[in-house]
Amino acid sequence: SQQGEEDPQALSIQEGENATMNCSYKTSINNLQWYRQNSGRGLVHLILIRSNEREKHSGRLRVTLDTSKKSSSLLITASRAADTASYFCAPIVSGSARQLTFGSGTQLTVLP
């Protein structure tokens, strides 16, 4: 399976600051997705970036992808207390083994 590994494991920032979390993976991918999980809830899709894209924006989210380094980053600008959640990446590999897998996530805490 192609499992992304998020880093750092935990991140604590003040409201209004930017939060950056990273994802590393091992093999070539078609695209990469980021998800958010609020405490005790199911994952919710945030953004998808394709392998031929280097950067993508959605509201306060900015995602980058560096396929040469096999890494992606998620930046949340002007964070809010409501952004407190766990964030997961899911590298998507083509082929017959179509598994959607996740790492351990980054636990983000935004302090008011």
Place this chain on the structure above:
Amino acid sequence: NAGVTQTPKFQVLKTGQSMTLQCAQDMNHEYMSWYRQDPGMGLRLIHYSVGAGITDQGEVPNGYNVSRSTTEDFPLRLLSAAPSQTSVYFCASTSLEGWGNTEAFFGQGTRLTVV
């Protein structure tokens, strides 16, 4: 549009009991999967299915059975529950069309405790 529905939300089992966790989706998704989430472990893939009649094992399949008789439903069976299966279980679905180019939808989870 209900999305992905998991039942029950909470369950307490005694060791050795059996039960089925239900998962249903109304989006006509071919791909469905089950995960377990333990503290600090992230989501680990148990089983997945790419269509009716087709299932395959994920990272942690032991102790769990699945079947996929319809597109909509993907139940997860615990034949003889063990305390090590205490966890939160999530079901997800997504379209196979352009694999990975569409988002996956998750249920709200089933919190299972085995005593």
